Amino acid sequence: MLEVRSLRKSFGGRPVLEGLDLDLPRGECLALAGPSGCGKSTLLHLLAGLVPPDGGTMRMEGREVPSLRGRCALMAQDDRLLPWMDLLDNALLPVRMRGEDPRRREGEARELLDRFGLGEFLRYPPGSVSGGMRQRCALVRTLLWGCPLVLLDEPLSALDAFTRRTLQEEVLRLQGEWGRTLLWVTHDLEEALRVGDRVWVLGPGMEVRERLVPPGPKPRPADGELAALRERAFRALEGSRG
Amino acid sequence: MARLRDRALGLGLFLLLLALWEGVCRGLDLPPYLLPSPGRVARVLLSQAPELLAHGAVTLGEMVLGILLGLGAALLVGGGLFALPQAERAVLPLLVATQAAPVFALAPLLVVWFGFGMGPKVALTALVVFFPVALAFLQGLKHRDRGREDLLRLMGGGRIARFRAFHLPGALPSLMGGLKTGVCVAPIGAVLGEWCGASRGLGFLMLQGNARLATDRVFAALAVLVVLGTGLYGAVDRLERRLVWWTRPEGRARWLERRERKGRK
Numbered sequence: 001m002l003e004v005r006s007l008r009k010s011f012g013g014r015p016v017l018e019g020l021d022l023d024l025p026r027g028e029c030l031a032l033a034g035p036s037g038c039g040k041s042t043l044l045h046l047l048a049g050l051v052p053p054d055g056g057t058m059r060m061e062g063r064e065v066p067s068l069r070g071r072c073a074l075m076a077q078d079d080r081l082l083p084w085m086d087l088l089d090n091a092l093l094p095v096r097m098r099g100e101d102p103r104r105r106e107g108e109a110r111e112l113l114d115r116f117g118l119g120e121f122l123r124y125p126p127g128s129v130s131g132g133m134r135q136r137c138a139l140v141r142t143l144l145w146g147c148p149l150v151l152l153d154e155p156l157s158a159l160d161a162f163t164r165r166t167l168q169e170e171v172l173r174l175q176g177e178w179g180r181t182l183l184w185v186t187h188d189l190e191e192a193l194r195v196g197d198r199v200w201v202l203g204p205g206m207e208v209r210e211r212l213v214p215p216g217p218k219p220r221p222a223d224g225e226l227a228a229l230r231e232r233a234f235r236a237l238e239g240s241r242g
Numbered sequence: 243m244a245r246l247r248d249r250a251l252g253l254g255l256f257l258l259l260l261a262l263w264e265g266v267c268r269g270l271d272l273p274p275y276l277l278p279s280p281g282r283v284a285r286v287l288l289s290q291a292p293e294l295l296a297h298g299a300v301t302l303g304e305m306v307l308g309i310l311l312g313l314g315a316a317l318l319v320g321g322g323l324f325a326l327p328q329a330e331r332a333v334l335p336l337l338v339a340t341q342a343a344p345v346f347a348l349a350p351l352l353v354v355w356f357g358f359g360m361g362p363k364v365a366l367t368a369l370v371v372f373f374p375v376a377l378a379f380l381q382g383l384k385h386r387d388r389g390r391e392d393l394l395r396l397m398g399g400g401r402i403a404r405f406r407a408f409h410l411p412g413a414l415p416s417l418m419g420g421l422k423t424g425v426c427v428a429p430i431g432a433v434l435g436e437w438c439g440a441s442r443g444l445g446f447l448m449l450q451g452n453a454r455l456a457t458d459r460v461f462a463a464l465a466v467l468v469v470l471g472t473g474l475y476g477a478v479d480r481l482e483r484r485l486v487w488w489t490r491p492e493g494r495a496r497w498l499e500r501r502e503r504k505g506r507k
Contacts, residue, residue, distance in 0.1 A: 048396055080389050083489075099403065124498060125498070127491075128495070
Protein backbone atom coordinates (compact mmCIF):
# COMPACT_ATOMS: atom_id res chain seq x y z
CA MET A 1 0.00 0.00 0.00
CA LEU A 2 2.75 2.46 0.98
CA GLU A 3 6.35 2.58 -0.18
CA VAL A 4 8.74 5.23 1.07
CA ARG A 5 12.25 5.52 -0.33
CA SER A 6 15.22 7.56 0.90
CA LEU A 7 13.08 10.06 2.83
CA ARG A 8 15.27 12.84 4.18
CA LYS A 9 14.70 15.85 6.38
CA SER A 10 16.91 18.16 8.37
CA PHE A 11 16.09 21.18 10.50
CA GLY A 12 18.65 23.99 10.58
CA GLY A 13 21.36 21.75 9.17
CA ARG A 14 20.69 19.04 11.79
CA PRO A 15 19.53 15.84 10.07
CA VAL A 16 16.41 14.32 11.63
CA LEU A 17 15.71 11.72 9.00
CA GLU A 18 18.56 10.25 6.98
CA GLY A 19 17.22 8.31 4.03
CA LEU A 20 14.44 6.17 5.49
CA ASP A 21 12.98 3.28 3.47
CA LEU A 22 9.62 1.90 4.56
CA ASP A 23 7.14 -0.58 3.10
CA LEU A 24 3.70 -1.00 4.54
CA PRO A 25 1.45 -3.69 3.03
CA ARG A 26 -2.33 -3.20 3.10
CA GLY A 27 -4.02 -4.22 6.34
CA GLU A 28 -0.81 -4.37 8.39
CA CYS A 29 0.11 -2.54 11.57
CA LEU A 30 3.71 -1.37 11.62
CA ALA A 31 4.74 -0.06 15.02
CA LEU A 32 7.68 2.34 15.19
CA ALA A 33 9.16 2.57 18.66
CA GLY A 34 11.92 4.89 19.66
CA PRO A 35 12.96 7.38 22.32
CA SER A 36 11.52 10.90 22.38
CA GLY A 37 13.15 13.21 19.86
CA CYS A 38 14.33 10.49 17.48
CA GLY A 39 12.18 11.90 14.69
CA LYS A 40 9.08 9.66 14.83
CA SER A 41 6.56 12.51 14.77
CA THR A 42 8.56 14.28 12.05
CA LEU A 43 8.18 11.20 9.90
CA LEU A 44 4.39 11.30 10.30
CA HIS A 45 4.33 15.04 9.54
CA LEU A 46 6.39 14.42 6.39
CA LEU A 47 4.12 11.61 5.27
CA ALA A 48 1.00 13.69 5.96
CA GLY A 49 2.39 16.60 3.96
CA LEU A 50 2.43 18.98 6.92
CA VAL A 51 6.20 19.43 6.51
CA PRO A 52 7.95 19.22 3.09
CA PRO A 53 10.74 16.60 2.84
CA ASP A 54 14.24 17.49 1.64
CA GLY A 55 14.30 14.44 -0.58
CA GLY A 56 12.90 10.97 -1.19
CA THR A 57 9.81 9.49 -2.78
CA MET A 58 6.47 8.19 -1.61
CA ARG A 59 4.27 5.77 -3.49
CA MET A 60 0.73 4.96 -2.49
CA GLU A 61 -1.01 2.02 -4.20
CA GLY A 62 1.81 2.04 -6.77
CA ARG A 63 1.42 5.74 -7.67
CA GLU A 64 4.01 8.31 -6.75
CA VAL A 65 2.53 11.06 -4.60
CA PRO A 66 4.05 14.25 -3.12
CA SER A 67 2.50 13.44 0.27
CA LEU A 68 -0.33 11.42 1.75
CA ARG A 69 -2.51 14.46 2.40
CA GLY A 70 -6.09 13.49 1.62
CA ARG A 71 -5.05 9.84 1.55
CA CYS A 72 -4.52 9.19 5.23
CA ALA A 73 -6.19 9.86 8.57
CA LEU A 74 -4.32 11.01 11.66
CA MET A 75 -4.87 10.25 15.30
CA ALA A 76 -2.61 12.11 17.69
CA GLN A 77 -1.61 11.97 21.35
CA ASP A 78 -4.02 14.78 22.22
CA ASP A 79 -7.52 14.12 20.97
CA ARG A 80 -7.70 17.51 19.18
CA LEU A 81 -11.48 17.59 19.53
CA LEU A 82 -13.03 21.04 19.14
CA PRO A 83 -14.24 22.13 22.59
CA TRP A 84 -17.26 24.05 21.23
CA MET A 85 -18.74 21.01 19.48
CA ASP A 86 -20.38 18.00 21.10
CA LEU A 87 -18.92 14.53 20.59
CA LEU A 88 -21.28 13.71 17.71
CA ASP A 89 -20.35 16.85 15.77
CA ASN A 90 -16.68 16.28 16.52
CA ALA A 91 -16.88 12.76 15.15
CA LEU A 92 -18.56 14.11 12.01
CA LEU A 93 -15.95 16.84 11.48
CA PRO A 94 -14.07 15.08 8.63
CA VAL A 95 -17.39 14.69 6.80
CA ARG A 96 -18.16 18.40 7.26
CA MET A 97 -14.63 19.40 6.21
CA ARG A 98 -14.97 17.42 2.98
CA GLY A 99 -18.00 19.55 2.20
CA GLU A 100 -20.49 16.68 2.59
CA ASP A 101 -23.77 17.02 4.45
CA PRO A 102 -23.02 15.64 7.95
CA ARG A 103 -26.68 14.70 8.43
CA ARG A 104 -26.25 11.93 5.87
CA ARG A 105 -23.62 10.21 8.01
CA GLU A 106 -25.19 11.01 11.38
CA GLY A 107 -26.79 7.59 11.76
CA GLU A 108 -23.45 5.91 11.14
CA ALA A 109 -21.67 8.26 13.56
CA ARG A 110 -24.25 7.58 16.29
CA GLU A 111 -23.88 3.84 15.80
CA LEU A 112 -20.08 3.98 15.95
CA LEU A 113 -20.05 6.22 19.03
CA ASP A 114 -22.49 3.80 20.65
CA ARG A 115 -20.24 0.85 19.83
CA PHE A 116 -17.34 2.62 21.51
CA GLY A 117 -19.42 3.18 24.64
CA LEU A 118 -20.28 6.83 23.98
CA GLY A 119 -23.96 6.34 23.13
CA GLU A 120 -25.14 8.26 26.17
CA PHE A 121 -22.65 11.09 25.68
CA LEU A 122 -23.32 12.10 22.07
CA ARG A 123 -24.36 15.59 23.04
CA TYR A 124 -21.65 16.12 25.66
CA PRO A 125 -18.90 18.63 24.93
CA PRO A 126 -15.35 17.19 25.11
CA GLY A 127 -14.62 19.20 28.26
CA SER A 128 -17.29 17.26 30.16
CA VAL A 129 -16.01 13.72 29.51
CA SER A 130 -12.86 11.82 30.49
CA GLY A 131 -9.62 11.66 28.49
CA GLY A 132 -10.33 8.07 27.50
CA MET A 133 -13.78 8.98 26.18
CA ARG A 134 -12.33 11.87 24.22
CA GLN A 135 -9.76 9.59 22.63
CA ARG A 136 -12.53 7.09 21.77
CA CYS A 137 -14.39 9.91 20.05
CA ALA A 138 -11.18 10.74 18.16
CA LEU A 139 -11.10 7.09 17.12
CA VAL A 140 -14.63 7.30 15.70
CA ARG A 141 -13.64 10.54 13.94
CA THR A 142 -10.69 8.66 12.39
CA LEU A 143 -13.08 5.96 11.15
CA LEU A 144 -15.48 8.50 9.63
CA TRP A 145 -12.50 10.12 7.95
CA GLY A 146 -12.74 7.14 5.62
CA CYS A 147 -9.06 6.83 4.61
CA PRO A 148 -7.62 3.30 4.38
CA LEU A 149 -4.30 4.36 5.95
CA VAL A 150 -4.20 5.69 9.52
CA LEU A 151 -1.17 7.43 11.02
CA LEU A 152 -1.15 7.07 14.80
CA ASP A 153 1.09 9.57 16.58
CA GLU A 154 1.42 8.20 20.13
CA PRO A 155 -2.38 8.07 20.33
CA LEU A 156 -2.53 6.70 23.88
CA SER A 157 0.47 8.15 25.64
CA ALA A 158 -1.54 10.83 27.47
CA LEU A 159 -3.79 8.21 29.13
CA ASP A 160 -3.46 6.28 32.37
CA ALA A 161 -2.18 2.70 32.17
CA PHE A 162 -5.60 1.08 32.59
CA THR A 163 -7.39 3.17 29.94
CA ARG A 164 -4.42 2.71 27.71
CA ARG A 165 -4.72 -1.06 27.79
CA THR A 166 -8.42 -0.96 26.97
CA LEU A 167 -7.91 1.54 24.20
CA GLN A 168 -5.09 -0.45 22.60
CA GLU A 169 -7.67 -3.11 21.86
CA GLU A 170 -10.12 -0.56 20.53
CA VAL A 171 -7.59 1.12 18.25
CA LEU A 172 -6.67 -2.31 16.91
CA ARG A 173 -10.32 -2.72 15.88
CA LEU A 174 -9.52 -0.12 13.19
CA GLN A 175 -7.25 -2.74 11.67
CA GLY A 176 -9.20 -5.92 12.41
CA GLU A 177 -12.80 -4.90 11.98
CA TRP A 178 -12.47 -2.02 9.54
CA GLY A 179 -9.45 -3.20 7.56
CA ARG A 180 -7.38 -0.08 8.01
CA THR A 181 -3.60 -0.08 7.56
CA LEU A 182 -1.88 1.37 10.61
CA LEU A 183 1.43 3.16 11.06
CA TRP A 184 1.65 3.38 14.85
CA VAL A 185 4.35 5.57 16.34
CA THR A 186 5.06 5.22 20.05
CA HIS A 187 7.84 5.74 22.57
CA ASP A 188 6.53 2.80 24.58
CA LEU A 189 8.31 -0.34 23.45
CA GLU A 190 5.91 -2.61 25.30
CA GLU A 191 2.96 -1.02 23.56
CA ALA A 192 4.66 -1.44 20.18
CA LEU A 193 5.24 -5.14 20.90
CA ARG A 194 1.61 -5.59 21.98
CA VAL A 195 0.04 -3.98 18.91
CA GLY A 196 2.44 -4.21 15.95
CA ASP A 197 2.50 -6.95 13.30
CA ARG A 198 6.04 -5.74 12.79
CA VAL A 199 7.98 -3.56 15.20
CA TRP A 200 10.88 -1.32 14.26
CA VAL A 201 13.11 -0.11 17.03
CA LEU A 202 14.50 3.29 16.09
CA GLY A 203 17.56 5.20 17.20
CA PRO A 204 18.51 8.84 16.59
CA GLY A 205 18.07 9.98 12.99
CA MET A 206 15.37 7.31 12.65
CA GLU A 207 18.04 4.67 12.13
CA VAL A 208 16.33 1.27 12.30
CA ARG A 209 18.16 -0.67 15.03
CA GLU A 210 15.95 -3.76 15.17
CA ARG A 211 13.19 -5.21 13.06
CA LEU A 212 11.06 -7.52 15.17
CA VAL A 213 8.12 -9.71 14.29
CA PRO A 214 6.39 -10.49 17.61
CA PRO A 215 4.46 -13.77 17.62
CA GLY A 216 0.80 -14.44 18.47
CA PRO A 217 -2.52 -12.68 18.18
CA LYS A 218 -2.86 -9.02 19.25
CA PRO A 219 -2.99 -7.30 21.64
CA ARG A 220 -0.35 -9.61 23.06
CA PRO A 221 0.13 -10.24 26.77
CA ALA A 222 3.50 -9.19 28.15
CA ASP A 223 4.67 -12.82 28.54
CA GLY A 224 8.18 -14.29 28.60
CA GLU A 225 8.70 -14.25 24.85
CA LEU A 226 7.66 -10.63 24.55
CA ALA A 227 9.85 -9.70 27.50
CA ALA A 228 12.82 -11.29 25.73
CA LEU A 229 12.11 -9.24 22.60
CA ARG A 230 11.83 -6.11 24.73
CA GLU A 231 15.25 -6.83 26.25
CA ARG A 232 16.72 -7.33 22.78
CA ALA A 233 15.29 -4.00 21.65
CA PHE A 234 16.63 -2.18 24.71
CA ARG A 235 20.08 -3.68 24.14
CA ALA A 236 19.98 -2.45 20.54
CA LEU A 237 19.20 1.06 21.74
CA GLU A 238 21.77 1.03 24.55
CA GLY A 239 24.43 -0.23 22.15
CA SER A 240 23.88 2.84 20.00
CA ARG A 241 24.37 5.16 22.96
CA GLY A 242 27.57 3.52 24.07
CA MET B 243 -23.47 30.76 47.39
CA ALA B 244 -19.99 32.15 46.78
CA ARG B 245 -21.43 34.44 44.11
CA LEU B 246 -24.05 35.74 46.53
CA ARG B 247 -21.35 36.35 49.14
CA ASP B 248 -19.21 38.25 46.60
CA ARG B 249 -22.16 40.40 45.61
CA ALA B 250 -23.02 41.16 49.23
CA LEU B 251 -19.37 42.08 49.80
CA GLY B 252 -19.40 44.42 46.78
CA LEU B 253 -22.63 46.07 47.92
CA GLY B 254 -21.27 46.46 51.46
CA LEU B 255 -18.11 48.13 50.12
CA PHE B 256 -20.20 50.47 47.97
CA LEU B 257 -22.41 51.46 50.93
CA LEU B 258 -19.32 52.01 53.05
CA LEU B 259 -17.87 54.39 50.45
CA LEU B 260 -21.19 56.28 50.30
CA ALA B 261 -21.24 56.58 54.09
CA LEU B 262 -17.66 57.87 54.05
CA TRP B 263 -18.56 60.42 51.36
CA GLU B 264 -21.64 61.53 53.35
CA GLY B 265 -19.51 61.82 56.48
CA VAL B 266 -16.87 63.96 54.72
CA CYS B 267 -19.55 66.32 53.31
CA ARG B 268 -21.23 66.76 56.69
CA GLY B 269 -18.07 66.79 58.79
CA LEU B 270 -16.33 69.41 56.66
CA ASP B 271 -19.60 71.24 55.95
CA LEU B 272 -18.77 71.38 52.26
CA PRO B 273 -20.99 73.61 50.09
CA PRO B 274 -23.13 71.48 47.73
CA TYR B 275 -21.77 73.19 44.60
CA LEU B 276 -18.31 71.89 45.54
CA LEU B 277 -19.23 68.37 46.56
CA PRO B 278 -22.86 67.41 47.09
CA SER B 279 -23.52 64.64 49.59
CA PRO B 280 -24.85 61.27 48.33
CA GLY B 281 -28.14 62.03 50.10
CA ARG B 282 -28.54 65.23 48.11
CA VAL B 283 -27.65 63.47 44.84
CA ALA B 284 -30.21 60.77 45.68
CA ARG B 285 -32.89 63.42 46.22
CA VAL B 286 -32.10 64.92 42.78
CA LEU B 287 -32.22 61.44 41.29
CA LEU B 288 -35.70 60.92 42.72
CA SER B 289 -37.14 64.37 42.06
CA GLN B 290 -35.80 64.64 38.50
CA ALA B 291 -36.13 60.98 37.59
CA PRO B 292 -38.29 61.39 34.46
CA GLU B 293 -35.95 63.99 32.97
CA LEU B 294 -32.83 62.01 33.86
CA LEU B 295 -34.31 58.83 32.41
CA ALA B 296 -35.34 60.58 29.17
CA HIS B 297 -31.82 61.97 28.69
CA GLY B 298 -30.35 58.64 29.79
CA ALA B 299 -32.37 56.87 27.09
CA VAL B 300 -30.84 59.18 24.46
CA THR B 301 -27.29 58.47 25.65
CA LEU B 302 -28.03 54.75 25.91
CA GLY B 303 -29.29 54.75 22.31
CA GLU B 304 -26.11 56.48 21.16
CA MET B 305 -23.95 54.03 23.08
CA VAL B 306 -25.77 50.93 21.79
CA LEU B 307 -25.68 52.12 18.17
CA GLY B 308 -22.02 53.10 18.52
CA ILE B 309 -21.12 49.75 20.05
CA LEU B 310 -22.92 47.87 17.27
CA LEU B 311 -21.27 50.00 14.60
CA GLY B 312 -17.83 49.66 16.22
CA LEU B 313 -18.31 45.92 16.62
CA GLY B 314 -19.42 45.50 13.01
CA ALA B 315 -16.41 47.47 11.73
CA ALA B 316 -14.08 45.54 14.05
CA LEU B 317 -15.40 42.19 12.77
CA LEU B 318 -14.91 43.27 9.17
CA VAL B 319 -11.45 44.73 9.68
CA GLY B 320 -10.25 41.96 12.04
CA GLY B 321 -11.57 39.24 9.73
CA GLY B 322 -10.19 41.01 6.65
CA LEU B 323 -6.72 41.43 8.12
CA PHE B 324 -6.69 37.76 9.13
CA ALA B 325 -7.70 36.69 5.62
CA LEU B 326 -5.03 38.93 4.06
CA PRO B 327 -1.93 38.82 6.27
CA GLN B 328 -0.02 40.97 3.76
CA ALA B 329 -2.58 43.73 4.29
CA GLU B 330 -2.12 43.46 8.04
CA ARG B 331 1.46 44.69 7.84
CA ALA B 332 0.30 47.75 5.87
CA VAL B 333 -2.99 48.51 7.63
CA LEU B 334 -2.24 47.81 11.29
CA PRO B 335 0.27 50.69 11.70
CA LEU B 336 -2.35 53.01 10.19
CA LEU B 337 -4.94 51.82 12.67
CA VAL B 338 -2.53 52.36 15.53
CA ALA B 339 -1.82 55.86 14.19
CA THR B 340 -5.55 56.69 14.22
CA GLN B 341 -5.63 55.69 17.86
CA ALA B 342 -2.69 57.95 18.63
CA ALA B 343 -4.87 60.94 17.62
CA PRO B 344 -6.83 61.79 20.77
CA VAL B 345 -10.54 61.24 20.42
CA PHE B 346 -11.07 64.64 22.13
CA ALA B 347 -9.41 66.29 19.12
CA LEU B 348 -11.61 64.42 16.67
CA ALA B 349 -14.91 65.24 18.40
CA PRO B 350 -15.30 68.80 17.03
CA LEU B 351 -14.45 67.58 13.53
CA LEU B 352 -17.13 64.91 13.72
CA VAL B 353 -19.66 67.56 14.74
CA VAL B 354 -18.68 69.56 11.64
CA TRP B 355 -19.09 66.47 9.44
CA PHE B 356 -22.17 64.88 10.98
CA GLY B 357 -24.03 67.85 12.49
CA PHE B 358 -25.61 68.16 15.94
CA GLY B 359 -27.83 65.08 15.79
CA MET B 360 -27.03 61.56 16.87
CA GLY B 361 -24.39 61.09 14.15
CA PRO B 362 -21.22 62.41 15.83
CA LYS B 363 -22.08 60.73 19.18
CA VAL B 364 -22.58 57.35 17.51
CA ALA B 365 -19.46 57.85 15.37
CA LEU B 366 -17.32 58.79 18.39
CA THR B 367 -18.60 55.82 20.39
CA ALA B 368 -17.93 53.51 17.44
CA LEU B 369 -14.44 54.97 17.14
CA VAL B 370 -13.47 54.27 20.76
CA VAL B 371 -15.10 50.82 20.71
CA PHE B 372 -13.64 49.75 17.38
CA PHE B 373 -9.94 49.50 18.17
CA PRO B 374 -9.89 47.23 21.25
CA VAL B 375 -12.48 44.95 19.68
CA ALA B 376 -10.73 44.73 16.28
CA LEU B 377 -7.37 44.05 17.89
CA ALA B 378 -8.77 41.40 20.24
CA PHE B 379 -10.63 39.70 17.39
CA LEU B 380 -7.54 39.64 15.18
CA GLN B 381 -5.40 38.25 17.99
CA GLY B 382 -8.02 35.60 18.70
CA LEU B 383 -8.11 34.58 15.03
CA LYS B 384 -4.32 34.43 14.86
CA HIS B 385 -3.97 32.32 17.98
CA ARG B 386 -2.03 29.28 16.84
CA ASP B 387 -3.36 25.88 17.74
CA ARG B 388 -1.11 24.02 15.36
CA GLY B 389 -2.38 20.54 16.17
CA ARG B 390 -6.05 21.21 15.50
CA GLU B 391 -5.30 23.40 12.50
CA ASP B 392 -3.15 20.68 10.92
CA LEU B 393 -5.82 18.10 11.59
CA LEU B 394 -8.50 20.15 9.82
CA ARG B 395 -6.14 20.79 6.94
CA LEU B 396 -5.49 17.06 6.63
CA MET B 397 -9.23 16.45 6.58
CA GLY B 398 -9.32 18.48 3.39
CA GLY B 399 -11.09 21.50 4.83
CA GLY B 400 -10.79 24.66 2.68
CA ARG B 401 -10.07 28.09 4.18
CA ILE B 402 -13.73 29.03 4.60
CA ALA B 403 -14.66 25.70 6.17
CA ARG B 404 -11.69 25.97 8.55
CA PHE B 405 -12.59 29.56 9.40
CA ARG B 406 -16.17 28.64 10.28
CA ALA B 407 -15.42 25.47 12.20
CA PHE B 408 -12.21 26.47 13.92
CA HIS B 409 -10.86 30.02 13.69
CA LEU B 410 -14.11 31.89 14.34
CA PRO B 411 -15.28 29.93 17.41
CA GLY B 412 -11.68 29.87 18.65
CA ALA B 413 -11.52 33.67 18.46
CA LEU B 414 -14.77 34.19 20.39
CA PRO B 415 -13.21 34.31 23.90
CA SER B 416 -10.74 36.98 22.80
CA LEU B 417 -13.42 38.90 20.86
CA MET B 418 -15.73 38.98 23.87
CA GLY B 419 -12.85 40.19 26.06
CA GLY B 420 -12.26 43.02 23.59
CA LEU B 421 -15.96 43.84 23.49
CA LYS B 422 -16.04 44.10 27.29
CA THR B 423 -13.22 46.66 27.12
CA GLY B 424 -15.05 48.44 24.30
CA VAL B 425 -18.30 48.63 26.27
CA CYS B 426 -16.42 50.12 29.22
CA VAL B 427 -15.08 52.99 27.11
CA ALA B 428 -18.29 53.50 25.09
CA PRO B 429 -19.67 56.18 27.52
CA ILE B 430 -16.54 58.28 26.81
CA GLY B 431 -17.48 58.51 23.14
CA ALA B 432 -21.17 59.25 23.70
CA VAL B 433 -20.67 61.88 26.42
CA LEU B 434 -17.81 63.56 24.58
CA GLY B 435 -20.00 63.82 21.50
CA GLU B 436 -22.73 65.42 23.58
CA TRP B 437 -20.29 67.89 25.09
CA CYS B 438 -19.38 69.12 21.62
CA GLY B 439 -22.93 70.04 20.72
CA ALA B 440 -26.22 68.49 21.81
CA SER B 441 -29.61 69.40 23.16
CA ARG B 442 -30.29 66.01 24.74
CA GLY B 443 -28.43 63.31 26.61
CA LEU B 444 -26.62 62.90 29.92
CA GLY B 445 -23.54 64.75 28.64
CA PHE B 446 -25.75 67.71 27.80
CA LEU B 447 -27.30 67.57 31.31
CA MET B 448 -23.85 67.53 32.88
CA LEU B 449 -22.70 70.57 30.92
CA GLN B 450 -25.91 72.39 31.82
CA GLY B 451 -25.56 71.51 35.52
CA ASN B 452 -21.90 72.50 35.48
CA ALA B 453 -22.64 75.92 34.00
CA ARG B 454 -25.23 76.58 36.72
CA LEU B 455 -23.10 75.18 39.52
CA ALA B 456 -25.79 72.52 40.02
CA THR B 457 -23.15 69.96 40.92
CA ASP B 458 -25.76 67.63 42.45
CA ARG B 459 -27.38 67.39 38.99
CA VAL B 460 -24.01 66.61 37.40
CA PHE B 461 -23.53 63.80 39.92
CA ALA B 462 -27.06 62.54 39.33
CA ALA B 463 -26.44 62.40 35.55
CA LEU B 464 -23.11 60.69 36.23
CA ALA B 465 -24.85 58.12 38.43
CA VAL B 466 -27.31 57.31 35.63
CA LEU B 467 -24.39 57.01 33.20
CA VAL B 468 -22.58 54.61 35.55
CA VAL B 469 -25.73 52.48 35.88
CA LEU B 470 -26.13 52.40 32.08
CA GLY B 471 -22.46 51.51 31.52
CA THR B 472 -22.58 48.80 34.17
CA GLY B 473 -25.78 47.43 32.68
CA LEU B 474 -24.23 47.25 29.22
CA TYR B 475 -21.17 45.51 30.64
CA GLY B 476 -23.44 43.04 32.44
CA ALA B 477 -25.32 42.34 29.20
CA VAL B 478 -22.05 41.64 27.33
CA ASP B 479 -20.88 39.46 30.22
CA ARG B 480 -24.09 37.42 29.97
CA LEU B 481 -23.69 37.16 26.22
CA GLU B 482 -20.12 35.98 26.71
CA ARG B 483 -21.21 33.28 29.14
CA ARG B 484 -23.77 32.15 26.59
CA LEU B 485 -21.47 32.21 23.56
CA VAL B 486 -18.21 31.08 25.14
CA TRP B 487 -19.79 28.36 27.27
CA TRP B 488 -17.06 25.75 26.86
CA THR B 489 -14.37 27.51 28.87
CA ARG B 490 -16.07 27.07 32.28
CA PRO B 491 -17.42 23.86 33.86
CA GLU B 492 -20.69 25.58 34.87
CA GLY B 493 -21.03 26.92 31.31
CA ARG B 494 -20.67 23.41 29.91
CA ALA B 495 -23.22 22.06 32.39
CA ARG B 496 -25.73 24.78 31.50
CA TRP B 497 -25.16 24.25 27.76
CA LEU B 498 -25.77 20.53 28.21
CA GLU B 499 -28.92 21.25 30.19
CA ARG B 500 -30.23 23.52 27.43
CA ARG B 501 -29.43 20.90 24.77
CA GLU B 502 -31.23 18.20 26.75
CA ARG B 503 -34.27 20.43 27.29
CA LYS B 504 -34.34 21.20 23.57
CA GLY B 505 -34.01 17.49 22.80
CA ARG B 506 -37.01 16.64 24.97
CA LYS B 507 -39.27 19.16 23.20
